[in-house]
Amino acid sequence: MKRLSIAPRTPDWHAVRAESWTASAAAMLCARENAELLRDAAAKKGVTLDIAPLLKVGLDTFFENTPWSNWAEKVGRIPRFAGNEHTARGHDNEERVLQVFEQEQMFMVEREVTALSSEHPWLLASFDAMAPASSDTSVSAPNGFPVEAKCPAFQSRKKLFDAKKAGGLYISGLPYYWCQVQHQILVAEAPYGWFVAAGVEVNEKTGKEEVVFPVMEKVPRDDAFLKAYVAIAKFYFEEYIDSFIEPPMLPSDHRLLDLLAEKAAFDKAIAEADHDTAVDLYLSALRQEEAAAERRKELEAKVVAAATAMRAEGSDVVLLADRLQVTYSSTKSVSWQKVAKELVKVAGLPEIPPAVLSACENKARESVKVKEVA
Template sequence: MKIVNLSQRTPQWLAWRAQGVTASEAAVILGRSPYQTPWRLWAEKTGQCAPADLADNPFVQRGLALEDQARRGFEQRHDTLLLPVCAESSVHPVLRCSFDGLNDVGEPVELKIPAQKTWEAVASQGADSQAYRLYWVQVQFQIAIAEAARGWLVFDPVSDQATALEFEIVRDHAFIEQELIPACLRFAEAVRTRQEPPPDPERDRYIADGEARMHWERWSSHYRDTARRIQPIEAELKALKGQLAEAQQALVELMGDFLLAEQDGLRVQRYRQQGSVDYAAALAELHPELEPAQLEAYRRPASERVRVTLKEEPVTGSPEPADAPRRRRRRDSAPDTTEPATALEPFGYF
């Protein structure tokens, strides 16, 4: 291991990280991260896409604010000192680590400040939890760089209401030598030679190229123009429906207790419609022992939906935005194909 004299979170540190493969990227490279694809990471490192800006993410802000407290907590519990350092592999310098801390015997300690939901999942599921599985890869990478026999993964919410969850992670020599290091070196070479990995059709963003680009431009222009024409019509329709509702309410009030009226070209009928059964409430009351997972067997097949969002139309002749891919068949990563949640906890960010 070669120590690199850099202060973490500085511009020099960011540049150093960008020129190599880091521990937090290992799970992505192996295809184990649900939050980023190998292609997206490659695109960011080759300048095809801008990295996501996590500066305002509350989980990131909280992690940075409480990391020192979590470090002191581990030091007190284990009667040791943790040295936060940057290092490169002595064999493969392109493989790099920014350690939260190396203890007195050179073992890496990875500190996580989890959200309550993540902490509860780790507390109940342990090594089977998603967070543990993702960060296990990160710690194995750190163990490899530190040339250590083991490392530590710590989930410390830094809270009086919850204790730190600590996992001793033993070096997995076969995983490191046969899977982790080869995959990371291949990825580093792909970045150096700009040989892109295949995009994931379900998680990366399609970008038309060649003849498809011309068709896409034609149909997208047609869609935008049509949508703009529809907008004032929809606004007028909404106003007219409001007027209908107002007139209907006035007619019903005039009818008093009568259920039917027919006069001047209008038939107005009042009726009651039976309410639907609240099956969720019924199940909760009649069979409280049922777990949500048991109901999945009765879920109807998923159906595909399409959502089209009108974006700012690019100005003709202006340079391409920094975060837009410049090559063909590209996608930006997404957690999944459902509506994304806000402020996702950034697994593997540090």
């Protein structure tokens, strides 16, 4: 691989990422609808793409990223993804996770390495870290081993542990990370890469944040996947990104454009104090949301009915089409208001003392409610 002497998140770093194919977008090519679209587009040009190894990853979607939306971001047609609470949490805690990895493995890693593939110079990887080749002399890794550090939310961490319990790798619980690590392994010319994930939670006793439930595993190189991946990535990159040619659009792309146009119209109305237009747009969105919620409720009831008909005695989980899980559980809750009233009776008091109520009051907070006036 060819190392680049550029600092992460600088203008030069963003520039080289804009003109390359990166690991963070690898899973987009493996989502079923996207892979099928590119396979069909390639076939029209006489190019055969084998997408079977990509579909084995099991991704139906990659957060609604598509060939068109990826291209549109790169050429400035739509706003770039600005991040969210999940990406911010990962970035803020990456160093903590890496330090735990170093302590556990007893070797140091090199932080934030950016490199291009020697064989495919349009492939770029921005590694969180690289473990030294000397950390495992039983295999050949001339450039070391990529280390991907993540700090997923609780529900995502649960998927990791569920995957391990099912007999797979932890990372298979979040397959888009697996695609990312395979891309990094390819660029690094390594036989495997490290996947490191952990939570960061506040210790109730000390009040300090701590790394909890760390996961560290070697992700082996999958050459069958990488062969198919390089072929589809090469077609997509050369045909659309490098040539500045617009890819075919999916229905979700048209919905995205409609949403962006609506947002722009709303922002313009607010900025110009055109409250009639702003209110019309708001109420229209409200109606659509209510209709979608009602539709979802109707469909969910039918899904639950179908799952209940399939449910085996004693089972708490039913899986439909290997993609939709219905879980049954029984829960109890405690009403602390009722507890207080019962304790007052036991104490022989006529009512809860005002001083107790005052001590238990929360600080007053202003609330805002938006309501349509008929």
